[in-house]
Amino acid sequence: MSHMDVGVPSSPGKFKSEKPHLHHHQRFLLRWHNYLPKLFVWSFFAAAVLLALFLISPNSSSTSSGFPHSSFTTERRFLRTSSAPTWGGPEWEKRVRSSARIRRRPFGISVLVTGAAGFVGTHVSNALRRRGDGVVGLDNFNDYYEPSLKRARQALLSHSGIFVVEGDINDGALLAKLFDLVAFTHVCHLAAQAGVRYAMVNPGSYVDSNVAGLVSLLEAARSANPQPAIVWASSSSVYGLNTQVPFSEVHLTDHPASLYAATKKAGEEIAHVYNHIYGLSITGLRFFTVYGPWGRPDMAYFFFTKDILSGKPITIFEGPEGATVARDFTYIDDIVQGCIASLDTAQKSTGSGGSKKGPAQLRVFNLGNTSPVPVVELVSILERQLKVKAKRKVVKMPGNGDVLFTHANISLAKKELGYHPNTDLQTGLKRFVKWYLAYYAPPSRTYLSKKGRSGGSSSS
Numbered sequence: 001m002s003h004m005d006v007g008v009p010s011s012p013g014k015f016k017s018e019k020p021h022l023h024h025h026q027r028f029l030l031r032w033h034n035y036l037p038k039l040f041v042w043s044f045f046a047a048a049v050l051l052a053l054f055l056i057s058p059n060s061s062s063t064s065s066g067f068p069h070s071s072f073t074t075e076r077r078f079l080r081t082s083s084a085p086t087w088g089g090p091e092w093e094k095r096v097r098s099s100a101r102i103r104r105r106p107f108g109i110s111v112l113v114t115g116a117a118g119f120v121g122t123h124v125s126n127a128l129r130r131r132g133d134g135v136v137g138l139d140n141f142n143d144y145y146e147p148s149l150k151r152a153r154q155a156l157l158s159h160s161g162i163f164v165v166e167g168d169i170n171d172g173a174l175l176a177k178l179f180d181l182v183a184f185t186h187v188c189h190l191a192a193q194a195g196v197r198y199a200m201v202n203p204g205s206y207v208d209s210n211v212a213g214l215v216s217l218l219e220a221a222r223s224a225n226p227q228p229a230i231v232w233a234s235s236s237s238v239y240g241l242n243t244q245v246p247f248s249e250v251h252l253t254d255h256p257a258s259l260y261a262a263t264k265k266a267g268e269e270i271a272h273v274y275n276h277i278y279g280l281s282i283t284g285l286r287f288f289t290v291y292g293p294w295g296r297p298d299m300a301y302f303f304f305t306k307d308i309l310s311g312k313p314i315t316i317f318e319g320p321e322g323a324t325v326a327r328d329f330t331y332i333d334d335i336v337q338g339c340i341a342s343l344d345t346a347q348k349s350t351g352s353g354g355s356k357k358g359p360a361q362l363r364v365f366n367l368g369n370t371s372p373v374p375v376v377e378l379v380s381i382l383e384r385q386l387k388v389k390a391k392r393k394v395v396k397m398p399g400n401g402d403v404l405f406t407h408a409n410i411s412l413a414k415k416e417l418g419y420h421p422n423t424d425l426q427t428g429l430k431r432f433v434k435w436y437l438a439y440y441a442p443p444s445r446t447y448l449s450k451k452g453r454s455g456g457s458s459s460s
Protein backbone atom coordinates (compact mmCIF):
# COMPACT_ATOMS: atom_id res chain seq x y z
CA MET A 1 0.00 0.00 0.00
CA SER A 2 1.52 3.33 -0.96
CA HIS A 3 1.27 6.40 1.26
CA MET A 4 -0.75 8.03 -1.56
CA ASP A 5 -3.40 5.32 -1.15
CA VAL A 6 -3.91 5.99 2.56
CA GLY A 7 -3.81 9.75 2.26
CA VAL A 8 -0.73 10.37 4.34
CA PRO A 9 -0.49 14.13 4.75
CA SER A 10 2.02 15.98 2.67
CA SER A 11 2.07 18.56 5.42
CA PRO A 12 0.99 18.06 9.03
CA GLY A 13 -2.59 18.95 9.75
CA LYS A 14 -3.94 18.96 6.23
CA PHE A 15 -5.70 15.59 6.36
CA LYS A 16 -5.82 15.35 10.10
CA SER A 17 -9.25 13.72 10.06
CA GLU A 18 -7.96 10.55 8.32
CA LYS A 19 -5.37 9.71 10.98
CA PRO A 20 -7.62 8.19 13.66
CA HIS A 21 -8.73 5.43 11.25
CA LEU A 22 -5.27 3.92 11.33
CA HIS A 23 -3.97 1.40 13.88
CA HIS A 24 -1.07 2.41 16.08
CA HIS A 25 1.50 0.13 14.35
CA GLN A 26 0.28 1.34 10.93
CA ARG A 27 0.83 4.95 11.99
CA PHE A 28 4.31 4.03 13.22
CA LEU A 29 5.19 2.40 9.91
CA LEU A 30 3.79 5.30 7.95
CA ARG A 31 5.77 7.83 9.96
CA TRP A 32 8.96 5.89 9.15
CA HIS A 33 7.91 5.56 5.56
CA ASN A 34 7.57 9.31 5.47
CA TYR A 35 10.94 9.96 7.10
CA LEU A 36 12.91 7.44 5.08
CA PRO A 37 13.49 9.62 1.99
CA LYS A 38 14.64 12.49 4.23
CA LEU A 39 16.86 10.16 6.23
CA PHE A 40 18.34 8.86 3.02
CA VAL A 41 19.04 12.37 1.70
CA TRP A 42 20.66 13.48 4.96
CA SER A 43 22.77 10.31 5.24
CA PHE A 44 23.92 10.76 1.68
CA PHE A 45 24.78 14.39 2.36
CA ALA A 46 26.73 13.51 5.54
CA ALA A 47 28.65 10.77 3.74
CA ALA A 48 29.51 13.16 0.91
CA VAL A 49 30.80 15.78 3.37
CA LEU A 50 32.92 13.17 5.18
CA LEU A 51 34.34 11.90 1.89
CA ALA A 52 35.18 15.43 0.74
CA LEU A 53 36.91 16.19 4.05
CA PHE A 54 38.91 12.98 3.76
CA LEU A 55 39.97 13.72 0.20
CA ILE A 56 41.12 17.28 0.84
CA SER A 57 42.67 16.70 4.27
CA PRO A 58 46.34 16.33 3.14
CA ASN A 59 46.40 19.82 1.68
CA SER A 60 43.82 21.77 3.58
CA SER A 61 45.59 21.65 6.90
CA SER A 62 49.10 22.01 5.58
CA THR A 63 51.68 24.71 5.29
CA SER A 64 53.79 24.98 2.15
CA SER A 65 56.14 22.51 3.67
CA GLY A 66 53.24 20.12 3.90
CA PHE A 67 52.93 19.83 7.65
CA PRO A 68 49.91 20.66 9.77
CA HIS A 69 49.93 24.11 11.41
CA SER A 70 47.91 23.19 14.41
CA SER A 71 49.50 20.13 15.90
CA PHE A 72 52.00 17.44 15.33
CA THR A 73 49.53 14.68 16.01
CA THR A 74 49.22 12.30 13.13
CA GLU A 75 46.46 13.56 10.89
CA ARG A 76 47.19 11.02 8.21
CA ARG A 77 49.16 8.10 9.47
CA PHE A 78 49.92 6.39 6.21
CA LEU A 79 51.30 7.69 2.98
CA ARG A 80 49.42 6.68 -0.10
CA THR A 81 51.33 4.84 -2.80
CA SER A 82 50.42 4.50 -6.46
CA SER A 83 46.94 3.01 -6.70
CA ALA A 84 47.61 -0.50 -7.93
CA PRO A 85 51.27 -1.30 -8.29
CA THR A 86 51.36 -4.32 -10.53
CA TRP A 87 54.37 -6.27 -11.58
CA GLY A 88 55.10 -9.47 -13.37
CA GLY A 89 54.18 -10.97 -16.71
CA PRO A 90 56.23 -11.46 -19.87
CA GLU A 91 55.93 -7.84 -21.07
CA TRP A 92 56.99 -6.46 -17.69
CA GLU A 93 59.95 -8.88 -17.54
CA LYS A 94 61.03 -7.84 -21.01
CA ARG A 95 61.05 -4.18 -19.99
CA VAL A 96 63.09 -4.95 -16.85
CA ARG A 97 65.69 -6.93 -18.83
CA SER A 98 65.92 -4.35 -21.56
CA SER A 99 66.38 -1.49 -19.08
CA ALA A 100 69.11 -3.47 -17.27
CA ARG A 101 71.10 -4.10 -20.44
CA ILE A 102 74.65 -2.71 -20.32
CA ARG A 103 75.57 -0.66 -23.39
CA ARG A 104 79.12 0.13 -22.27
CA ARG A 105 81.46 -2.84 -22.63
CA PRO A 106 83.59 -4.17 -21.08
CA PHE A 107 83.34 -2.05 -17.90
CA GLY A 108 79.67 -1.21 -17.67
CA ILE A 109 77.65 -2.04 -14.60
CA SER A 110 74.04 -3.00 -14.10
CA VAL A 111 72.36 -1.09 -11.28
CA LEU A 112 69.08 -1.39 -9.45
CA VAL A 113 68.28 2.17 -8.30
CA THR A 114 65.66 2.26 -5.54
CA GLY A 115 63.83 5.57 -5.13
CA ALA A 116 64.51 6.22 -8.81
CA ALA A 117 61.63 8.69 -9.15
CA GLY A 118 63.01 10.65 -6.20
CA PHE A 119 65.28 13.68 -6.44
CA VAL A 120 68.70 12.05 -6.12
CA GLY A 121 67.49 8.79 -7.69
CA THR A 122 66.46 10.47 -10.92
CA HIS A 123 69.77 12.29 -11.31
CA VAL A 124 71.88 9.23 -10.50
CA SER A 125 69.86 6.99 -12.85
CA ASN A 126 70.22 9.44 -15.70
CA ALA A 127 73.95 9.86 -15.17
CA LEU A 128 74.48 6.08 -15.18
CA ARG A 129 72.40 5.64 -18.30
CA ARG A 130 74.24 8.48 -20.07
CA ARG A 131 77.49 6.58 -19.81
CA GLY A 132 75.90 3.31 -20.95
CA ASP A 133 75.25 1.44 -17.73
CA GLY A 134 72.19 -0.75 -17.26
CA VAL A 135 69.64 0.86 -14.93
CA VAL A 136 66.38 -0.45 -13.52
CA GLY A 137 64.46 1.91 -11.24
CA LEU A 138 62.15 1.00 -8.38
CA ASP A 139 59.78 3.45 -6.70
CA ASN A 140 56.48 3.28 -4.82
CA PHE A 141 55.42 6.80 -5.89
CA ASN A 142 54.03 7.63 -2.46
CA ASP A 143 52.46 11.00 -1.77
CA TYR A 144 54.96 12.37 0.77
CA TYR A 145 55.19 15.18 -1.74
CA GLU A 146 53.36 15.85 -4.98
CA PRO A 147 53.31 12.56 -6.91
CA SER A 148 52.98 14.55 -10.16
CA LEU A 149 56.60 15.69 -9.73
CA LYS A 150 57.66 12.05 -9.32
CA ARG A 151 55.69 11.16 -12.44
CA ALA A 152 57.42 13.97 -14.35
CA ARG A 153 60.79 12.59 -13.27
CA GLN A 154 59.66 9.11 -14.33
CA ALA A 155 58.78 10.50 -17.75
CA LEU A 156 62.27 11.98 -17.97
CA LEU A 157 63.81 8.60 -17.14
CA SER A 158 61.54 6.79 -19.54
CA HIS A 159 62.70 9.17 -22.26
CA SER A 160 66.26 7.96 -21.57
CA GLY A 161 65.12 4.34 -21.80
CA ILE A 162 65.01 3.67 -18.06
CA PHE A 163 62.14 1.57 -16.76
CA VAL A 164 60.96 2.43 -13.25
CA VAL A 165 59.22 -0.53 -11.64
CA GLU A 166 56.28 0.51 -9.46
CA GLY A 167 56.63 -1.27 -6.18
CA ASP A 168 57.82 -1.13 -2.62
CA ILE A 169 61.17 -2.09 -1.13
CA ASN A 170 59.21 -3.95 1.55
CA ASP A 171 57.84 -6.30 -1.09
CA GLY A 172 60.31 -9.19 -0.76
CA ALA A 173 58.73 -11.19 -3.58
CA LEU A 174 59.18 -8.31 -6.00
CA LEU A 175 62.82 -7.82 -5.00
CA ALA A 176 63.49 -11.57 -5.37
CA LYS A 177 61.90 -11.47 -8.82
CA LEU A 178 64.09 -8.54 -9.88
CA PHE A 179 67.28 -10.26 -8.73
CA ASP A 180 66.08 -13.41 -10.44
CA LEU A 181 65.61 -11.61 -13.74
CA VAL A 182 68.81 -9.55 -13.67
CA ALA A 183 72.28 -10.25 -12.30
CA PHE A 184 72.63 -6.72 -10.92
CA THR A 185 76.26 -5.86 -10.19
CA HIS A 186 75.21 -2.98 -7.92
CA VAL A 187 72.28 -1.57 -5.99
CA CYS A 188 72.11 2.16 -5.44
CA HIS A 189 69.62 2.29 -2.59
CA LEU A 190 68.11 5.76 -2.39
CA ALA A 191 64.51 4.92 -1.48
CA ALA A 192 63.85 6.36 1.96
CA GLN A 193 61.53 8.44 4.05
CA ALA A 194 63.32 11.78 3.97
CA GLY A 195 62.77 15.00 5.90
CA VAL A 196 63.83 15.79 9.44
CA ARG A 197 60.71 17.57 10.73
CA TYR A 198 58.07 15.25 9.21
CA ALA A 199 59.33 12.49 11.52
CA MET A 200 57.24 14.10 14.28
CA VAL A 201 54.14 13.90 12.10
CA ASN A 202 54.46 10.38 10.74
CA PRO A 203 57.12 8.45 12.67
CA GLY A 204 55.92 5.08 11.38
CA SER A 205 56.85 5.90 7.80
CA TYR A 206 60.52 6.32 8.85
CA VAL A 207 60.58 2.90 10.47
CA ASP A 208 58.81 1.35 7.45
CA SER A 209 61.17 2.76 4.84
CA ASN A 210 64.48 3.42 6.56
CA VAL A 211 64.62 0.41 8.85
CA ALA A 212 62.23 -2.33 7.62
CA GLY A 213 62.71 -1.34 3.97
CA LEU A 214 66.50 -1.36 4.28
CA VAL A 215 66.45 -4.81 5.90
CA SER A 216 64.12 -6.10 3.17
CA LEU A 217 66.50 -4.80 0.51
CA LEU A 218 69.59 -6.23 2.20
CA GLU A 219 67.84 -9.59 2.67
CA ALA A 220 67.13 -9.74 -1.06
CA ALA A 221 70.69 -8.68 -1.89
CA ARG A 222 72.36 -11.23 0.37
CA SER A 223 70.20 -14.01 -1.15
CA ALA A 224 70.91 -12.93 -4.71
CA ASN A 225 73.36 -14.85 -6.82
CA PRO A 226 75.65 -13.06 -7.57
CA GLN A 227 75.38 -10.70 -4.63
CA PRO A 228 75.47 -7.07 -5.74
CA ALA A 229 77.57 -4.35 -4.08
CA ILE A 230 75.38 -1.84 -2.23
CA VAL A 231 75.73 1.94 -2.17
CA TRP A 232 73.06 3.63 -0.05
CA ALA A 233 71.99 7.02 1.26
CA SER A 234 72.72 7.72 4.89
CA SER A 235 72.57 11.32 6.09
CA SER A 236 74.52 14.18 7.62
CA SER A 237 71.83 14.17 10.30
CA VAL A 238 73.55 11.20 11.99
CA TYR A 239 76.01 13.74 13.46
CA GLY A 240 73.06 15.06 15.49
CA LEU A 241 74.17 17.05 18.49
CA ASN A 242 77.86 16.62 17.68
CA THR A 243 79.70 19.91 18.24
CA GLN A 244 83.08 19.00 16.75
CA VAL A 245 83.43 20.64 13.33
CA PRO A 246 83.81 19.94 10.51
CA PHE A 247 81.96 16.63 10.89
CA SER A 248 84.26 13.71 10.18
CA GLU A 249 83.46 10.04 9.67
CA VAL A 250 85.58 9.22 12.71
CA HIS A 251 83.40 11.32 15.02
CA LEU A 252 80.82 9.68 17.27
CA THR A 253 77.27 9.63 15.98
CA ASP A 254 75.54 8.62 19.17
CA HIS A 255 73.27 11.61 19.68
CA PRO A 256 70.76 11.92 16.86
CA ALA A 257 68.35 14.84 17.22
CA SER A 258 65.46 13.44 15.18
CA LEU A 259 63.81 10.10 14.51
CA TYR A 260 64.90 10.53 10.88
CA ALA A 261 68.54 10.73 12.02
CA ALA A 262 68.04 7.78 14.37
CA THR A 263 66.71 5.60 11.53
CA LYS A 264 69.67 6.53 9.31
CA LYS A 265 72.06 5.77 12.15
CA ALA A 266 70.23 2.44 12.64
CA GLY A 267 70.72 1.84 8.91
CA GLU A 268 74.49 2.21 9.31
CA GLU A 269 74.46 -0.40 12.08
CA ILE A 270 72.26 -2.72 10.02
CA ALA A 271 74.70 -2.34 7.12
CA HIS A 272 77.47 -3.44 9.43
CA VAL A 273 75.56 -6.63 10.29
CA TYR A 274 74.90 -7.59 6.67
CA ASN A 275 78.50 -6.91 5.79
CA HIS A 276 79.73 -8.94 8.75
CA ILE A 277 77.47 -11.98 8.38
CA TYR A 278 76.80 -12.22 4.66
CA GLY A 279 79.80 -10.55 3.04
CA LEU A 280 77.82 -7.79 1.36
CA SER A 281 79.99 -4.95 0.11
CA ILE A 282 78.27 -1.83 1.48
CA THR A 283 79.00 1.89 1.16
CA GLY A 284 76.93 4.44 3.14
CA LEU A 285 76.92 8.04 1.93
CA ARG A 286 76.15 10.82 4.38
CA PHE A 287 74.48 13.43 2.16
CA PHE A 288 74.56 17.05 3.35
CA THR A 289 71.33 18.99 2.50
CA VAL A 290 71.19 18.21 -1.20
CA TYR A 291 69.49 20.79 -3.45
CA GLY A 292 69.01 21.52 -7.13
CA PRO A 293 66.69 21.16 -10.14
CA TRP A 294 63.97 18.49 -9.77
CA GLY A 295 64.43 18.81 -6.00
CA ARG A 296 62.19 17.93 -3.08
CA PRO A 297 59.30 20.33 -2.36
CA ASP A 298 59.51 19.61 1.38
CA MET A 299 62.96 21.21 1.63
CA ALA A 300 63.37 24.81 2.77
CA TYR A 301 65.05 26.22 -0.38
CA PHE A 302 62.18 24.77 -2.46
CA PHE A 303 59.18 25.96 -0.45
CA PHE A 304 60.88 29.29 0.34
CA THR A 305 61.02 29.83 -3.43
CA LYS A 306 57.35 28.98 -3.79
CA ASP A 307 56.31 31.22 -0.88
CA ILE A 308 58.51 34.16 -1.91
CA LEU A 309 56.96 34.10 -5.37
CA SER A 310 53.43 33.95 -4.06
CA GLY A 311 54.03 36.70 -1.48
CA LYS A 312 53.58 34.42 1.54
CA PRO A 313 55.73 34.98 4.64
CA ILE A 314 58.57 32.53 5.20
CA THR A 315 59.69 31.35 8.61
CA ILE A 316 63.42 31.43 9.24
CA PHE A 317 64.68 29.58 12.28
CA GLU A 318 67.31 31.02 14.58
CA GLY A 319 69.16 29.32 17.43
CA PRO A 320 69.24 30.24 21.11
CA GLU A 321 70.31 33.87 21.73
CA GLY A 322 70.00 34.63 18.03
CA ALA A 323 72.56 32.00 16.99
CA THR A 324 72.83 31.55 13.24
CA VAL A 325 71.40 28.38 11.70
CA ALA A 326 73.53 27.15 8.80
CA ARG A 327 73.75 24.23 6.41
CA ASP A 328 76.46 22.75 4.24
CA PHE A 329 74.16 22.89 1.18
CA THR A 330 75.42 20.48 -1.49
CA TYR A 331 74.52 20.70 -5.16
CA ILE A 332 72.96 17.65 -6.79
CA ASP A 333 75.62 17.24 -9.51
CA ASP A 334 78.31 16.99 -6.83
CA ILE A 335 76.26 14.35 -5.02
CA VAL A 336 75.82 12.39 -8.26
CA GLN A 337 79.59 12.53 -8.78
CA GLY A 338 80.06 11.03 -5.28
CA CYS A 339 77.45 8.31 -5.85
CA ILE A 340 78.95 7.20 -9.13
CA ALA A 341 82.48 7.23 -7.76
CA SER A 342 81.22 5.05 -4.89
CA LEU A 343 79.65 2.57 -7.32
CA ASP A 344 82.81 2.51 -9.43
CA THR A 345 85.13 1.92 -6.48
CA ALA A 346 82.88 -0.59 -4.68
CA GLN A 347 84.47 -4.00 -4.39
CA LYS A 348 82.49 -7.14 -5.06
CA SER A 349 80.46 -8.74 -2.29
CA THR A 350 82.04 -11.93 -1.06
CA GLY A 351 79.05 -14.05 -0.09
CA SER A 352 77.01 -16.62 -1.90
CA GLY A 353 74.32 -19.07 -0.88
CA GLY A 354 73.63 -17.03 2.26
CA SER A 355 77.13 -17.07 3.78
CA LYS A 356 80.30 -15.07 3.20
CA LYS A 357 83.50 -16.42 1.72
CA GLY A 358 85.70 -13.70 3.19
CA PRO A 359 85.67 -10.14 4.56
CA ALA A 360 83.88 -7.60 2.37
CA GLN A 361 84.25 -3.87 1.95
CA LEU A 362 82.34 -1.61 4.39
CA ARG A 363 82.62 2.16 3.92
CA VAL A 364 81.01 5.41 5.05
CA PHE A 365 81.68 8.77 3.38
CA ASN A 366 80.57 12.36 3.93
CA LEU A 367 79.33 13.94 0.74
CA GLY A 368 79.07 17.65 1.53
CA ASN A 369 80.21 20.95 0.09
CA THR A 370 82.47 21.97 3.00
CA SER A 371 81.18 25.55 3.14
CA PRO A 372 78.19 26.06 5.44
CA VAL A 373 75.90 28.97 4.56
CA PRO A 374 73.47 30.62 7.01
CA VAL A 375 69.81 30.07 6.13
CA VAL A 376 69.31 33.89 6.07
CA GLU A 377 71.96 34.07 3.34
CA LEU A 378 70.19 31.31 1.38
CA VAL A 379 67.07 33.52 1.50
CA SER A 380 69.03 36.59 0.30
CA ILE A 381 70.39 34.62 -2.67
CA LEU A 382 66.87 33.45 -3.54
CA GLU A 383 65.58 37.05 -3.33
CA ARG A 384 68.24 38.19 -5.77
CA GLN A 385 67.60 35.31 -8.17
CA LEU A 386 63.82 35.68 -8.05
CA LYS A 387 63.93 39.49 -7.95
CA VAL A 388 61.30 39.41 -5.21
CA LYS A 389 61.72 40.46 -1.57
CA ALA A 390 60.83 37.73 0.93
CA LYS A 391 58.44 38.43 3.79
CA ARG A 392 60.77 37.15 6.51
CA LYS A 393 59.53 35.96 9.86
CA VAL A 394 62.41 35.01 12.15
CA VAL A 395 61.40 32.60 14.92
CA LYS A 396 63.22 30.55 17.52
CA MET A 397 63.95 27.10 16.14
CA PRO A 398 61.21 24.82 17.44
CA GLY A 399 62.27 21.57 19.07
CA ASN A 400 61.47 19.61 15.94
CA GLY A 401 64.62 17.63 15.29
CA ASP A 402 66.57 20.33 13.44
CA VAL A 403 70.20 20.92 14.35
CA LEU A 404 71.92 24.32 14.36
CA PHE A 405 74.51 23.69 11.69
CA THR A 406 76.17 21.09 9.52
CA HIS A 407 79.67 21.15 8.06
CA ALA A 408 81.30 18.26 6.22
CA ASN A 409 84.88 17.19 6.34
CA ILE A 410 85.28 15.48 2.96
CA SER A 411 88.92 14.48 3.03
CA LEU A 412 88.09 10.77 3.09
CA ALA A 413 85.78 11.03 0.05
CA LYS A 414 88.44 13.11 -1.72
CA LYS A 415 91.07 10.49 -1.08
CA GLU A 416 89.06 7.34 -1.75
CA LEU A 417 86.55 8.53 -4.34
CA GLY A 418 88.28 11.50 -5.95
CA TYR A 419 85.24 13.51 -4.82
CA HIS A 420 85.56 17.24 -5.55
CA PRO A 421 82.38 19.29 -5.13
CA ASN A 422 82.63 22.34 -7.34
CA THR A 423 79.27 24.12 -7.21
CA ASP A 424 78.77 26.99 -4.77
CA LEU A 425 75.32 27.84 -3.41
CA GLN A 426 74.91 30.92 -5.62
CA THR A 427 75.56 28.93 -8.81
CA GLY A 428 73.48 25.95 -7.70
CA LEU A 429 70.48 28.05 -6.69
CA LYS A 430 70.63 29.90 -9.99
CA ARG A 431 70.21 26.57 -11.78
CA PHE A 432 67.46 25.53 -9.39
CA VAL A 433 65.51 28.78 -9.89
CA LYS A 434 65.83 28.47 -13.66
CA TRP A 435 64.38 24.96 -13.48
CA TYR A 436 61.67 25.99 -11.00
CA LEU A 437 60.45 28.85 -13.16
CA ALA A 438 60.37 26.66 -16.22
CA TYR A 439 58.58 23.81 -14.43
CA TYR A 440 55.96 25.86 -12.62
CA ALA A 441 56.06 28.89 -14.94
CA PRO A 442 55.32 31.56 -12.30
CA PRO A 443 54.32 34.30 -11.66
CA SER A 444 51.67 34.63 -14.36
CA ARG A 445 48.29 32.95 -14.39
CA THR A 446 49.94 30.00 -16.09
CA TYR A 447 51.71 29.42 -12.79
CA LEU A 448 48.46 29.24 -10.89
CA SER A 449 46.82 26.91 -13.35
CA LYS A 450 49.88 24.63 -13.47
CA LYS A 451 50.03 24.64 -9.70
CA GLY A 452 46.47 23.43 -9.58
CA ARG A 453 47.15 20.79 -12.17
CA SER A 454 50.12 19.38 -10.26
CA GLY A 455 48.27 19.06 -7.01
CA GLY A 456 49.12 22.58 -5.76
CA SER A 457 50.72 22.02 -2.43
CA SER A 458 54.36 21.17 -2.14
CA SER A 459 53.48 18.86 0.70
CA SER A 460 55.31 15.68 0.59
Ligand SMILES: O=C(O)[C@H]1O[C@H](OP(=O)(O)OP(=O)(O)OC[C@H]2O[C@@H](n3ccc(=O)[nH]c3=O)[C@H](O)[C@@H]2O)[C@H](O)[C@@H](O)[C@H]1O
Nearest residue numbers: 194195235236237287288289299300301315316317325402
Ligand atom coordinates in the same frame (compact mmCIF):
# COMPACT_ATOMS: atom_id res chain seq x y z
O1 LIG B 1 71.53 16.60 5.29
C1 LIG B 1 70.65 15.82 5.58
O2 LIG B 1 70.88 14.72 5.99
C2 LIG B 1 69.22 16.25 5.57
O3 LIG B 1 69.13 17.40 4.72
C3 LIG B 1 67.85 17.95 4.65
O4 LIG B 1 67.45 18.40 5.94
P1 LIG B 1 67.73 19.90 6.34
O5 LIG B 1 69.17 20.20 6.35
O6 LIG B 1 66.98 20.12 7.61
O7 LIG B 1 67.10 20.68 5.11
P2 LIG B 1 65.83 21.63 5.02
O8 LIG B 1 64.65 20.97 5.57
O9 LIG B 1 65.78 22.11 3.64
O10 LIG B 1 66.22 22.84 5.98
C4 LIG B 1 67.34 23.67 5.65
C5 LIG B 1 67.53 24.71 6.71
O11 LIG B 1 66.38 25.59 6.72
C6 LIG B 1 65.90 25.73 8.04
N1 LIG B 1 64.46 25.96 7.97
C7 LIG B 1 63.65 24.98 7.56
C8 LIG B 1 62.28 25.18 7.47
C9 LIG B 1 61.76 26.42 7.81
O12 LIG B 1 60.53 26.68 7.75
N2 LIG B 1 62.61 27.39 8.21
C10 LIG B 1 63.95 27.22 8.32
O13 LIG B 1 64.70 28.13 8.68
C11 LIG B 1 66.30 24.44 8.76
O14 LIG B 1 66.40 24.67 10.15
C12 LIG B 1 67.62 24.15 8.12
O15 LIG B 1 68.63 24.83 8.79
C13 LIG B 1 66.88 16.93 4.14
O16 LIG B 1 65.57 17.47 4.16
C14 LIG B 1 66.90 15.67 4.93
O17 LIG B 1 66.08 14.72 4.30
C15 LIG B 1 68.30 15.14 5.09
O18 LIG B 1 68.75 14.59 3.89
